Amino acid sequence: MKTNIGSLIDPAGWLEWSGDFALGTLYYGEYMNTGTGSATSGRVKWSGYHVITSASEAGKFTAGSFLSGDSWIPASGVPYTSGL
Known part of the structure; x- marks a missing residue:
């Protein structure tokens, strides 16, 4: 994406x-x-x-949404983008 x-x-x-x-x-x-x-x-x-x-459909596959990344990626220190 x-x-x-x-x-x-x-x-x-x-x-x-x-x-x-x-x-x-x-x-x-x-x-x-x-x-x-x-x-x-x-x-x-x-x-x-x-x-x-559509952005709303693509948003379902972002790190924040699809991987629930906002709850664990920040602690790893790895830079990422939560949404689009």
């Missing part, structure tokens, strides 16, 4: 692990990425791959 992705990233974005393993349960999401590797038009067409377009 909100990452500069360079040309090192293949346009498909993802590779299958082993046949169709986990394709029915995975969730890969991208939100407001930039850079030459950030175009999502060539990404995989799996049902679990999502281009997230």
Whole structure:
């Protein structure tokens, strides 16, 4: 989310692990990425791959929300961004 992705990233974005393993349960999401590797038009067409377009949806996957990071990351001393 909100990452500069360079040309090192293949346009498909993802590779299958082993046949169709986990394709029915995975969730890969991208939100407001930039850079030459950030175009999502060539990404995989799996049902679990999502281009997230709303800040409220993307916010569910932040360190503060998804990992409850605000309750434990500060004590680690590791710099992080809680939300978007």
